[in-house]
Amino acid sequence: MAKSWATYGVDLHLEPTGTGVRRGLTDALREAVRTGRLAPGTRLPSSRTLAADLGIARNTVADAYADLVAEGWLTARQGSGTRVAMGAPPTPSRQWGSTVVPPTAPAPRSHQRDRPAYNLVPGTPDLTTFPRAEWLKAARRALTAAPHQALDYGDPRGRPELRSALAGYLARARGVRADPERILVCAGISHGLRILGAVLRGRGGSGVAVESYGLDVHWDLLADAGLRTAPLPFDELGTDPRELSDEAAVLLTPAHQFPMGGTLHRDRRAVVVDWARRTGGVVIEDDYDGEFRYDRQPVGALQGLDPDHVVYAGTASKSLAPGLRLAWLVLPPSLLAEAVRAKGGADSCGVLDQLTLAEFIVSGAYDRHVRAARLRYRRRRDALVAELARRAPQVRATGIAAGLHLVLRLPPGTEPAVLRAAAWHGLALHELHRYQHPDATVERRDALVVGYGTPPDHAWSGALDALCASLHS
């Protein structure tokens, strides 16, 4: 019996047996992109979700996605999953064999018209504000000052200049108790999670507690390491860690829950630390946007409470740009050697960007950039909240005044219509449900996650208009 999948506006008809499933899925997805039924920029469900929906193996979905990424129809973006590629479909190539559109039938360009005009999907900062000139100046100073030896194979933890600069910055800005010797530079928080997953698995861990809401790419990375992820309950105070028991670790976003937007309650912070001390469990603190709090000093990092049990994970992806591929773990002494070994030398980060970021921090340029960005995002958030109060009083903006996104609660039953309207208005927009762990016991709510940090300035008012218009559908 053929199966079909219509969740994302695409019907996929699949043969249920053997290699036919992968081939069928690949063909159906490619066709959907080619004809524009899946618009450029559309985020596909995670391989885990789609596999569950279709009742097929997760690897089959992952393989199909990988085929299409390789062919150029999809892009796999760390932190925001798999999407339909922007721009024209790839030039058909004979090398892809018979599963691709043959050269005699070039893919129509009509779906270019469907490219969303506005993007409020969370996860990316406004890339037009990357401080190119300042960065180049710092690169020049850093490369001019670097000893020749800095260009050699290096310490797998990363350049000492950067680890030292980060230790100072994190202590000052986030209350992290950081020793440069215990910092591991990595290529993004996902890379850090892959390293930690290998360490936990190597210690015999089998399960990691996660939050009811989060990023499926993180859950998938832990699953790839052989770790089962189990969501903690979520209530009006946020994530509830009281049921933690024998998990190897817990992954949390204490400063600013992603995407719900709360701060981990102080009583619950104590519960987490107490659990870690009692059981030897590891707390992984994902401080992805810890720099961006608008109404008060941000709550200090949980790591400051117990550097012996908390791994602090930070990133330049939100404060500067994801393309830098620079993030950092601050590790408890007991995890350091294993993490260094799990990282290995094979995927170290380039030293030039490391040296440049060190110079950028030490020179004060990083602080200036973060302050300017904080002001910019705060204005956007204020404008968004004010405009919604005026034009869409039926929705409720939730979450603390922080970060690059907020959650909009919608009147029950209205979410599908809002999403359809957003698509019609050329607005890329995510519903909250995408960020809900499949095993979470929370009820599904009608809500949107609005990434107000994503649009460039020139598109901001248009994006806001499109959002308000969509909410009135």
Place this chain on the structure above:
Amino acid sequence: MAKSWATYGVDLHLEPTGTGVRRGLTDALREAVRTGRLAPGTRLPSSRTLAADLGIARNTVADAYADLVAEGWLTARQGSGTRVAMGAPPTPSRQWGSTVVPPTAPAPRSHQRDRPAYNLVPGTPDLTTFPRAEWLKAARRALTAAPHQALDYGDPRGRPELRSALAGYLARARGVRADPERILVCAGISHGLRILGAVLRGRGGSGVAVESYGLDVHWDLLADAGLRTAPLPFDELGTDPRELSDEAAVLLTPAHQFPMGGTLHRDRRAVVVDWARRTGGVVIEDDYDGEFRYDRQPVGALQGLDPDHVVYAGTASKSLAPGLRLAWLVLPPSLLAEAVRAKGGADSCGVLDQLTLAEFIVSGAYDRHVRAARLRYRRRRDALVAELARRAPQVRATGIAAGLHLVLRLPPGTEPAVLRAAAWHGLALHELHRYQHPDATVERRDALVVGYGTPPDHAWSGALDALCASLHS
């Protein structure tokens, strides 16, 4: 009964049971470094080799090494293994617990005197010749021209600008049949091997044929992926692939065998390609220094013979600097999707260096730099060969006029004395045996691998003198 290990001039007394082994090994190594018995820069045996020597588990050795890397006593360098850290020992830290030198007993700095004055260990280009000014100019042009979107999470294969530039360069300079769509940018050849190891293992492969001589870090990466490495025979024509049978892949250095220095014989190239076609096996062509041939046009890449079965692996580590962490795989169509999936997004390379290298290539700066480097290294090789003929006629330089190293055959029985003399003269030098696969059936020869590319210009004549003096011991 305590075991001891004296191969590298250090006696290690180990308790043979339980966690005592790791602790004992760690303590003994740390003490050896602290007291200067293991001089800074000394390369330690691979964890595989030392484990075999001591009759303990490889992981135990790897853990001990990782502990000491984390503590700063050792450095783990991709491509050149684990070494004693250069410079002063780390400031003692209370955080390391009782296994470290307590703050009341600071490590003596005496072994600073033992730091080798000269370095002829292969694997690193002359880092003083990195074209800093040209690189910064290219970075400015590249970052100025880049679209904002380039700073976002990107294609896991790497930036299209770089893949396109590489495709052109590799076709022109190395005869590689390269389509930008089939290039995967990675963070070094080791990273590429890790990706390929995962792909091969994922396909059910269990063994990879390697050369009798090579890099233990590469063998270890394949072993970490669950693949057994088995060496091919090596005779006067070089690596002999005629015994290839049901291996999943073969790893070769066809243009310039590392470290023996020959070119894979044309008949044997045909044997390799024929094997791959018959069995579906994968050929991994490590073209680590394909740019550097001095006496003639380099032999084209093996990949050009059969792009459907050969993976071409190249790197900027020898032509520019290892610290860039930039390398590339050109993949057969049938491997592409799996390799993209194995790479994942979690360890992508920074886009700024990718864009800069693309600009560097397209502007012609890369060709100019490679030509200048070729001339420089050729002069060094010529000087080395001439000086040896004059001052040490008893040794024989072997290998083609190419690359950054050559092999010196020594009169039988003289190697230990030469190595001792080199240490006395402050010269870091590797014997050939370090690069011999533990299962290789070749006989152990008295020989050195001399990396003439490594010293900066100002140290070159001193290094040459120290080498000649050592050979007269």
